[in-house]
Amino acid sequence: MPDKKLPSVPETILKRRKRQAEARAQRAKTVVASQRARRVKRAEIFQRAEKYVKAYRKQEQDEIRLKRDAKKNDGYYVPAEPKLAFVMRIRGINQVAPKVRKVLQLFRLRQINNGVFIKLNKATINMLRICEPYITWGTPNLKSVRELIYKRGFVKIDGKRVPITSNDLIENTLGKRGIICVEDLIHEIITVGDNFKYASNFLWPFKLNTPTGGWRKKTNHFVEGGDFGCREDKINNLLRTMV
Amino acid sequence: MSLSAARPVITVYGEKNEPSGTTCSLPAVYKAPIRPDIVSVIHHEIAKNHRQAYAVNQDSGHQTSAESWGTGRAVARIPRVRGGGTHRSGQGAYGNMCRGGHMFAPTKTWRRWHRKVNVAQKRYAMCSAIAATGVPALVMAKGHRIENIPEVPLVVSDKIQSYNKTKEAVILLRRLKAWSDIEQVYNTKRMRAGKGKMRNRRRVQKLGPLVIYANDQGLTRAFRNIPGVDTICVDNLNLLKLAPGGHVGRFCIWTESAFKKLDALYGTWRKASSEKKNWNLPQPKMAQTDLAKLLKSEEIRKVLRAPNKKIYKAVMKTNPLKNTRAMVQLNPYAVVQKKNAELLAAKRLREKAAVKAKKAGQKPAPQPNVKRAAALAKKGKAKKGKGKK
Numbered sequence: 181m182p183d184k185k186l187p188s189v190p191e192t193i194l195k196r197r198k199r200q201a202e203a204r205a206q207r208a209k210t211v212v213a214s215q216r217a218r219r220v221k222r223a224e225i226f227q228r229a230e231k232y233v234k235a236y237r238k239q240e241q242d243e244i245r246l247k248r249d250a251k252k253n254d255g256y257y258v259p260a261e262p263k264l265a266f267v268m269r270i271r272g273i274n275q276v277a278p279k280v281r282k283v284l285q286l287f288r289l290r291q292i293n294n295g296v297f298i299k300l301n302k303a304t305i306n307m308l309r310i311c312e313p314y315i316t317w318g319t320p321n322l323k324s325v326r327e328l329i330y331k332r333g334f335v336k337i338d339g340k341r342v343p344i345t346s347n348d349l350i351e352n353t354l355g356k357r358g359i360i361c362v363e364d365l366i367h368e369i370i371t372v373g374d375n376f377k378y379a380s381n382f383l384w385p386f387k388l389n390t391p392t393g394g395w396r397k398k399t400n401h402f403v404e405g406g407d408f409g410c411r412e413d414k415i416n417n418l419l420r421t422m423v
Numbered sequence: 424m425s426l427s428a429a430r431p432v433i434t435v436y437g438e439k440n441e442p443s444g445t446t447c448s449l450p451a452v453y454k455a456p457i458r459p460d461i462v463s464v465i466h467h468e469i470a471k472n473h474r475q476a477y478a479v480n481q482d483s484g485h486q487t488s489a490e491s492w493g494t495g496r497a498v499a500r501i502p503r504v505r506g507g508g509t510h511r512s513g514q515g516a517y518g519n520m521c522r523g524g525h526m527f528a529p530t531k532t533w534r535r536w537h538r539k540v541n542v543a544q545k546r547y548a549m550c551s552a553i554a555a556t557g558v559p560a561l562v563m564a565k566g567h568r569i570e571n572i573p574e575v576p577l578v579v580s581d582k583i584q585s586y587n588k589t590k591e592a593v594i595l596l597r598r599l600k601a602w603s604d605i606e607q608v609y610n611t612k613r614m615r616a617g618k619g620k621m622r623n624r625r626r627v628q629k630l631g632p633l634v635i636y637a638n639d640q641g642l643t644r645a646f647r648n649i650p651g652v653d654t655i656c657v658d659n660l661n662l663l664k665l666a667p668g669g670h671v672g673r674f675c676i677w678t679e680s681a682f683k684k685l686d687a688l689y690g691t692w693r694k695a696s697s698e699k700k701n702w703n704l705p706q707p708k709m710a711q712t713d714l715a716k717l718l719k720s721e722e723i724r725k726v727l728r729a730p731n732k733k734i735y736k737a738v739m740k741t742n743p744l745k746n747t748r749a750m751v752q753l754n755p756y757a758v759v760q761k762k763n764a765e766l767l768a769a770k771r772l773r774e775k776a777a778v779k780a781k782k783a784g785q786k787p788a789p790q791p792n793v794k795r796a797a798a799l800a801k802k803g804k805a806k807k808g809k810g811k812k
Binding site: 192222225226233345363 | 719721729738740742743744749750752753754755756757759760
């Protein structure tokens with residue numbers, strides 16, 4: 181005689197419970213693993229930042245020492261040609277000659293008061309010469325680079341301009357080139373490293389304010405009392421007023 | 424798959440709406456894919472085939488010898504009627520804009536009235552239409568009152584084929600509970616809206632059930648006076664009757680022998696049709712059409728990735744040079760840097776103060792934490808000593 185069973189839980193609900201329990205267990209495991217990985221990463225970033233601080237200080241002191249030693253021995257110290265330049269567009273977009281327009285596009289300076297980091301070599305120096313009346317440039321120091329990247333640092337992810345709110349953004353794109361945090365990025369820019377191209381391109385062109393205190397005369401070269409062209413290390417003074 | 428679709432058993436009903444004892448398995452046509460789009464298109468094409476030509480008289484507007492007066496006469500250049508002595512002379516003629524002229528694009532009898540439809544398409548539409556009559560939801564959606572009929576599809580014994588009296592037919596429909604559909608026909612008898620009234624299409628009414636028989640021994644005569652009822656032989660099934668208006672789902676009443684013939688007429692997927700040359704039932708595009716069931720099935724769920732339920736909210740950017748927390752998130756060493764800078768600044772201030780104090784001849788201010796530092800140094804030395812031992 182068939183016994184009347186109580187209605188049991190439908191199979192689909194049992195399946196769903198089992199599926200969800202498995203998913204929960206898996207998620208807990210991944211969370212633990214990711215937390216551990218993150219802690220390790222933080223430690224690594226700390227070490228790197230510490231190393232860079234020491235390296236920058238050492239570099240600075242070395243320069244000073246070499247200069248002093250040369251003077252002591254009645255010689256001359258010729259510092260190395262600068263490798264890094266910060267280029268800023270100071271003129272608007274109307275009535276620009278085609279060659280100049282193209283060079284500015286190649287430098288990603290499509291807007292007035294836009295700035296980018298450029299590696300200096302024969303090619304780029306000649307390009308800067310072509311668009312000289314439209315730009316001002318010079319060698320930024322550590323403080324300028326830091327300020328630019330921390331305050332005005334935006335990054336190109338998926339073709340979008342994303343603010344640097346976390347080191348994960350940097351690691352996801354440049355991790356494979358050994359750059360996992362902002363300090364790595366700054367280091368790569370300052371000491372123009374092997375991956376400077378990728379680091380610099382990863383940074384969206386800086387959009388700067390017009391300088392507090394104003395320009396001298398945008399239509400003249402810096403050496404003539406104006407603003408355009410190379411102003412070597414005086415670019416840092418300008419950047420203090422613009423960042 | 425369609426080939427293994429279960430074919431339920433249909434009971435044949437007797438004249439008194441009791442199961443007559445014989446049963447019949449559902450013909451495979453009822454499992455054919457229901458394609459209302461195909462039925463609609465084919466219906467509209469086939470419906471064009473019983474049109475009668477219409478056209479205007481080919482002479483209309485040309486029964487004059489009008490000629491244009493040309494320019495220079497201060498009148499429009501339209502051809503004008505010759506002669507004089509009547510109103511008509513000098514009036515414009517021929518043009519569609521002229522009074523008494525021909526119409527624009529006079530309609531011709533040799534317009535292509537009929538449409539050729541591929542035989543396979545016609546058969547596909549038939550199969551769909553028949554399949555749709557077996558779905559009670561579709562039949563009710565078409566508007567037939569079939570709430571109380573015993574079964575869909577409704578199959579009645581062959582006795583009704585020899586009905587001769589309309590009374591018998593009415594009693595049958597009443598017994599089968601199909602009479603409410605006929606009552607609906609009565610209720611919808613009305614005058615047509617529009618010019619059709621004066622074109623011999625004065626009255627309109629709803630369509631009722633379609634009685635399908637195999638052998639007419641009087642059945643047509645019994646049913647023909649009942650409003651709304653159509654009768655048709657199973658050998659000449661008509662799409663215009665099975666899906667009137669291009670809409671599937673007419674209420675059909677089959678006789679037993681007509682119903683049994685369907686397998687031979689349209690085939691089952693296993694066996695091609697024996698009556699129609701080179702025809703088998705159409706293959707459905709989807710084997711399983713129950714979408715809800717598909718989406719919940721294990722086979723599909725297993726291959727899907729987990730749903731992205733995470734909402735990515737934009738993070739507000741704060742200036743790390745001003746906001747310590749933002750700075751520490753990006754650079755954990757910043758804490759040490761800031762602290763060191765603080766200590767260094769404090770140390771320099773103290774040194775300055777000491778120099779000033781010395782100049783003024785006063786004692787320099789005591790270093791903070793000096794006692795603490797000394798105590799710690801002592802402890803460290805003691806530990807080192809212990810360790811060495």
